[in-house]
Amino acid sequence: MKNAIQELRKQRRMTQEELADLCSVTRQTIISLENGRYNPSILLAHKIAKIFGLTIEQIFFFEEE
Amino acid sequence: MKNAIQELRKQRRMTQEELADLCSVTRQTIISLENGRYNPSILLAHKIAKIFGLTIEQIFFFEEE
DNA sequence: ATTCAATGTCAAGGGTACTTTACGCGGTGC
DNA sequence: GCACCGCGTAAAGTACCCTTGACATTGAAT
Numbered sequence: 001m002k003n004a005i006q007e008l009r010k011q012r013r014m015t016q017e018e019l020a021d022l023c024s025v026t027r028q029t030i031i032s033l034e035n036g037r038y039n040p041s042i043l044l045a046h047k048i049a050k051i052f053g054l055t056i057e058q059i060f061f062f063e064e065e
Numbered sequence: 066m067k068n069a070i071q072e073l074r075k076q077r078r079m080t081q082e083e084l085a086d087l088c089s090v091t092r093q094t095i096i097s098l099e100n101g102r103y104n105p106s107i108l109l110a111h112k113i114a115k116i117f118g119l120t121i122e123q124i125f126f127f128e129e130e
Numbered sequence: 131a132t133t134c135a136a137t138g139t140c141a142a143g144g145g146t147a148c149t150t151t152a153c154g155c156g157g158t159g160c
Numbered sequence: 161g162c163a164c165c166g167c168g169t170a171a172a173g174t175a176c177c178c179t180t181g182a183c184a185t186t187g188a189a190t
Binding site (some may be wrong): 135138141143144145150152157158160 | 176184
């Protein structure tokens with residue numbers, strides 16, 4: 001599952017740490033998400049979507065399975 | 066986190082087992098989701114949304130935190 | 131009365147999301 | 161040269177999603 005987190009974060013001139021603080025997770029978690037190491041929980045996905053003012057579907061890309 | 070799974074499933078006259086099969090998960094997983102025992106992964110949330118033809122946000126209700 | 135479908139509970143186990151801590155590395159600025 | 165910022169890696173631990181399997185309950189149909 002890919003996502004647009006890094007792109008959206010940079011558009012908003014945010015560091016990984018700032019985004020992590022807004023989400024109440026660690027910087028490691030943001031790094032791992034941006035680098036596609038794992039999928040977020042639905043709660044974290046929702047927090048991120050809320051921060052960016054978008055829906056989950058607009059940020060996370062579920063390829064055909 | 067609450068959700069509308071049971072309501073949507075019943076509207077469509079589906080059993081828990083049928084929905085579980087469509088999602089490729091076990092019946093236990095559907096029971097636990099419907100009864101609010103835990104939150105789905107984002108992948109499962111997406112599968113369910115796709116089956117019902119809705120978005121994740123239309124099915125899962127993230128209360129203010 | 132018995133059977134069967136649909137729903138539910140309980141417990142144990144594996145995989146993974148997320149944390150914490152520590153360290154490396156390139157770029158920029160003094 | 162040195163300090164610092166932003167980004168990255170690695171390893172170990174905790175919590176939780178999801179599975180498997182076995183069994184209980186309720187309601188409808190025969």
